[in-house]
Amino acid sequence: xxxxxxxxxxxxxxxxxxxxxxxxxxxxxxxxxxxxxxxxxxxxxxxxxxxxxxxxxxxxxxxxxxxxxxxxxxxxxxxxxxxxxxxxxxxxxxxxxxxxxxxxxxxxxxxxxxxxxxxxxxxxxxxxxxxxxxxxxxxxxxxxxxxxxxxxxxxxxxxxxxxxxxxxxxxxxxxxxxxxxxxxxxxxxxxxxxxxxxxxxxxxxxxxxxxxxxxxxxxxxxxxxxxxxxxxxxxxxxxxxxxxxxxxxxxxxxxxxxxxxxxxxxxxxxxxxxxxxxxxxxxxxxxxxxxxxxxxxxxxxxxxxxxxxxxxxxxxxxxxxxxxxxxxxxxxxxxxxxxxxxxxxxxxxxxxxxxxxxxxxxxxxxxxxxxxxxxxxxxxxxxxxxxxxxxxxxxxxxxxxxxxxxxxxxxxxxxxxxxxxxxxxxxxxxxxxxxxxxxxxxxxxxxxxxxxxxxxxxxxxxxxxxxxxxxxxxxxxxxxxxxxxxxxxxxxxxxxxx
RNA sequence: GCCCCCAUCGUCUAGCGGCCCAGGACAUAGCCCUCUCAAGGCUAAGACCGGGGUUCGAGUCCCCGUGGGGGCACCA
Numbered sequence: 001x002x003x004x005x006x007x008x009x010x011x012x013x014x015x016x017x018x019x020x021x022x023x024x025x026x027x028x029x030x031x032x033x034x035x036x037x038x039x040x041x042x043x044x045x046x047x048x049x050x051x052x053x054x055x056x057x058x059x060x061x062x063x064x065x066x067x068x069x070x071x072x073x074x075x076x077x078x079x080x081x082x083x084x085x086x087x088x089x090x091x092x093x094x095x096x097x098x099x100x101x102x103x104x105x106x107x108x109x110x111x112x113x114x115x116x117x118x119x120x121x122x123x124x125x126x127x128x129x130x131x132x133x134x135x136x137x138x139x140x141x142x143x144x145x146x147x148x149x150x151x152x153x154x155x156x157x158x159x160x161x162x163x164x165x166x167x168x169x170x171x172x173x174x175x176x177x178x179x180x181x182x183x184x185x186x187x188x189x190x191x192x193x194x195x196x197x198x199x200x201x202x203x204x205x206x207x208x209x210x211x212x213x214x215x216x217x218x219x220x221x222x223x224x225x226x227x228x229x230x231x232x233x234x235x236x237x238x239x240x241x242x243x244x245x246x247x248x249x250x251x252x253x254x255x256x257x258x259x260x261x262x263x264x265x266x267x268x269x270x271x272x273x274x275x276x277x278x279x280x281x282x283x284x285x286x287x288x289x290x291x292x293x294x295x296x297x298x299x300x301x302x303x304x305x306x307x308x309x310x311x312x313x314x315x316x317x318x319x320x321x322x323x324x325x326x327x328x329x330x331x332x333x334x335x336x337x338x339x340x341x342x343x344x345x346x347x348x349x350x351x352x353x354x355x356x357x358x359x360x361x362x363x364x365x366x367x368x369x370x371x372x373x374x375x376x377x378x379x380x381x382x383x384x385x386x387x388x389x390x391x392x393x394x395x396x397x398x399x400x401x402x403x404x405x406x407x408x409x410x411x412x413x414x415x416x417x418x419x420x421x422x423x424x425x426x427x428x429x430x431x432x433x434x435x436x437x438x439x440x441x442x443x444x445x446x447x448x449x450x451x452x453x454x455x456x457x458x459x460x461x462x463x464x465x466x467x468x469x470x471x472x473x474x475x476x477x478x479x480x481x482x483x484x485x486x487x488x489x490x491x492x493x494x495x496x497x498x
Numbered sequence: 499g500c501c502c503c504c505a506u507c508g509u510c511u512a513g514c515g516g517c518c519c520a521g522g523a524c525a526u527a528g529c530c531c532u533c534u535c536a537a538g539g540c541u542a543a544g545a546c547c548g549g550g551g552u553u554c555g556a557g558u559c560c561c562c563g564u565g566g567g568g569g570c571a572c573c574a
Contacts, residue, residue, distance in 0.1 A: 015574050050573050115572065122571090131500040132570065157572055175503070184501055184570095192572040199574050223502050223569040246504080247567065253509075255567070293510070293523090300512035301522050320511075322504045323567055330510065330524045340537075377536035387535080436533085454533035466535045 007040035008213045012066075012073070013203065015047040016058040019273040020065040021262065022326070023218065023248045026291040030216050030245070032071040033292070033314040040213070044076030045206060046087040049196050065274035069284050070307060083210045088202050095197035098205050098235070099158045099190050103143075107234040108190055110146040110156045111138040133186040134159065158191040160200070160231065170229035172222070173243045174321040180226045188227060200224065204231045207240060214316070216243045219323075243316055246295045246323045253325035270328045281354065281380030283342075286335040294324045304337055336379050347371045351384045358385045360392040369476045373468035388468065391476060396463030396485060398492050403459050408452060414493035416446055416453060417460055421486040430479055432471040460489035 012028040014020070020028075035042035044066070048054055063078065075081025085091060102108035111134075122132045138146070139161065150156050162185035169179040190201040197205070207215055221228075222244050232239050247256050251270075262272040271277045277287050289305050297320070298305070298313050305313065339347065348371035355362050374388050390396050404410050419442055427434050443453040458467050461482060467473060474482050 013574095017574075047574065053573060111572095118572085126499080129499050133500095159572095172503095178502075180501075186570080189572050194572075196572090198572070203574090218568095219503065220568060220574090225502085244503085249567075251509080253566080295510090297511055299522090303510095303523055324511090325509060327509050327524065333524055336537085374536090376538090379536085439533090451533060458534060464534090467533095468535085470533055 005038060006213070008034050008038040009041045009043065009211050010035050010214050010216060011043040011045050011207070011210065011212050012071075013045040013047050013206075013217075014062060015050065015053070016062065017050075017053045017055050018058055018259075019275055020058075020062050021257070021273050022271075022287075022291060023257070025065065025069060025274050025287070026248065026294060027216060027218065027245060028066055028071050029069070029288055029291050029310075030296070030314070030316075030319075033311055034214060034216070034316065035074070036311045037314055041074040042071070043081070043083075043210060043212070044073040044086060045210070046077055046089075047199065047202065048087060048089045049198065049202050051089075051196075061275060068274065068278060069288060088197070088206065091202070091206070092196060094209070095202050095205055096191060096195065099197070099201060102160070102190070102234055103158060105234070106143075106161070108158050108160050109139055109141065109143070110150050111159045111187075111189075112146075112149060112154055112156045113137055114155075131184065136187055139187060155193045157189045157193050159187040160190050160227065160234070162187050162227065162230065168226040168230055170226045171242065172225065173241055173316055174319055175244070178222065178225060185227060185230075188224075200228065200231065204228055204235075208232070208235070208237045212240050214241045214243060216245060219244045219247050219321075241316075243319065244321075245319065246321055248294060249323050249325040251326050251328060256323075257326075271331075281382035282331065282335050283338050283350070283381070286331065286338045289338065290331045290334045293330075294326070295320050304334075306338075306341075332379055339378050339381075340376055342375070344368055344372050344375065347375050351378070351381055354381045354384050355389065355392060358389065360385065360389055363392055366391060366476050369472075373472040373476065377468065386464075387466070390462045390464065390467075391473075395488065396461070398459060398463060398489050399465075400493060400496055402465055403456055403493070404496070408448070408456075409497070410493050411497035412446070412448075413456055414490045414497055416442075416448065416456055417486050417490035417493060419446070420453070420457060420460075421483050421490065424479060424483055424486070430471075430474050430482065435471070435474070456489075457486075461485050 010031040012024075012031045014024055032042050034040070044063075046059060066073070073079070075083065075086060077086040080086075099108060103110065118134070121135050125132045138159070163182045166182050167179050168182055168185070169177050171177055188200055189198055191197055225242065225244070229239060249255060250257055250261055251265075257265075257272065265272050266276060269280060271280045271282065274287070277284070285307060288307060288310060292305060292310050292314070293303060296314070296318055298318065342350065345368060348367045351371060352362050352367065370388050370391050374384060377387060378384055400410065403413050420439070423438055423442060424430055424435065427438070439453060439457075440450050443450045446453070454470060458464065458470060461467075461470070461473055461477065477485075
């Protein structure tokens with residue numbers, strides 16, 4: 001292991017503005033993997049400093065989704081911890097104190113400019129083709145006077161006093177040094193006029209106070225990264241290791257997913273939100289495996305990773321800084337792989353809810369056998385009803401037009417079904433060994449291809465064109481049911497012949 | 499417009515100067531297996547963005563283009 005063996009303290013810090021999507025889930029997964037690998041801590045922190053964007057259900061969805069993936073946190077808003085509270089809206093005073101400290105040190109200042117003025121100067125700057133940023137009107141106000149005005153209740157924000165000269169260099173683990181010219185830096189707002197902190201302050205303060213060792217976040221933070229480093233410096237704090245994850249792009253690779261893209265993808269059956277994964281029939285282990293590989297790799301051939309392997313083999317150094325397009329067909333492929341390595345009883349329990357939600361009454365007696373029969377042919381758990389629903393139905397609906405064609409008349413089919421029924425009645429125990437040969441002989445006798453006869457049998461037993469292997473079906477259904485369904489089919493076909 | 503990041507098959511990627519006429523996976527096509535459908539096996543097609551350097555030698559290092567992406571809020 002090339003990883004540092006010191007216990008890492010990592011945090012997943014989403015803002016509750018919507019359902020947990022795959023981008024967030026991937027970040028949380030990497031956090032979790034690093035924490036587990038180093039026997040450190042995985043912390044959940046809710047960044048709800050923007051009351052306007054708050055979505056009520058999202059916190060519940062977030063926790064439910066993380067737990068579904070198996071990414072249980074050690075500290076968080078619902079379970080507390082040594083650095084509680086873990087919800088930023090409850091930490092308002094902490095941020096204010098810290099901002100005041102910066103003001104005292106001359107690293108931040110009160111700004112009394114109105115939003116209207118800010119809008120105006122921004123428009124003017126854009127019109128002039130300049131980079132829009134604060135014109136620093138309040139930057140050089142007399143500190144005592146500023147303090148007085150603020151105390152008198154004049155509306156104000158607190159801004160960070162960015163340096164003007166020189167350059168700032170911040171170090172990202174994946175990209176190395178990122179240097180910006182300080183002239184391009186803006187004096188960002190730290191505390192809003194309503195007294196709440198913005199991300200730039202709140203996240204830095206919390207990460208420091210919570211002893212976060214590795215900040216793993218999306219690459220959309222790269223442009224403000226140098227300012228974040230400057231904020232750490234202003235406080236005199238030691239920086240964490242910064243890791244900016246590559247962005248996840250739309251499947252066509254053109255741009256990152258927007259809200260609308262997410263909805264469109266959902267309509268196509270492509271799960272964008274973690275909550276859709278279960279609904280669409282994916283296993284949590286599939287999702288973790290798939291997500292882990294979007295931006296991370298282990299070597300030049302291993303791709304199948306159960307969670308334990310992910311924990312053991314993950315390393316930050318192998319993270320890829322370039323953006324990655326989402327590949328849903330690979331998700332399907334991984335789901336198949338993980339389904340096939342489940343043991344049968346486990347698989348049986350996983351598919352049970354998918355039958356039930358389609359209204360089937362699952363017979364626990366035969367469920368394990370059904371599971372065994374369909375396991376290798378299940379790509380998504382939602383497919384099991386189409387493949388094996390007939391096991392849990394009283395009768396099947398025959399679709400004669402799939403049976404009867406120019407090579408097989410209704411009366412021929414009816415006769416063949418009847419003959420198979422008789423044949424099975426004579427065989428004490430129907431298995432592939434006892435029944436296949438007689439069936440093939442029957443096909444010869446009736447001048448049918450074996451495939452035709454098997455096809456007829458399949459339709460009679462399942463009402464489907466596609467099914468698990470016939471002899472599996474027969475042994476699960478039992479001789480009695482098999483004969484019943486065959487007789488019924490014969491009857492239906494005979495009626496059609498007349 | 500300004501700033502930042504990225505750049506190998508359609509997609510995800512391996513490659514950290516010679517082991518690469520570039521390897522794997524998904525998807526695609528063909529074949530084999532076969533009672534259907536899968537699974538599995540085999541095979542095919544498919545990429546180092548361009549130009550300059552550095553070097554005995556560059557997919558790998560540097561520079562410039564180009565392309566893609568991201569950011570420029572009292573959102574995160």
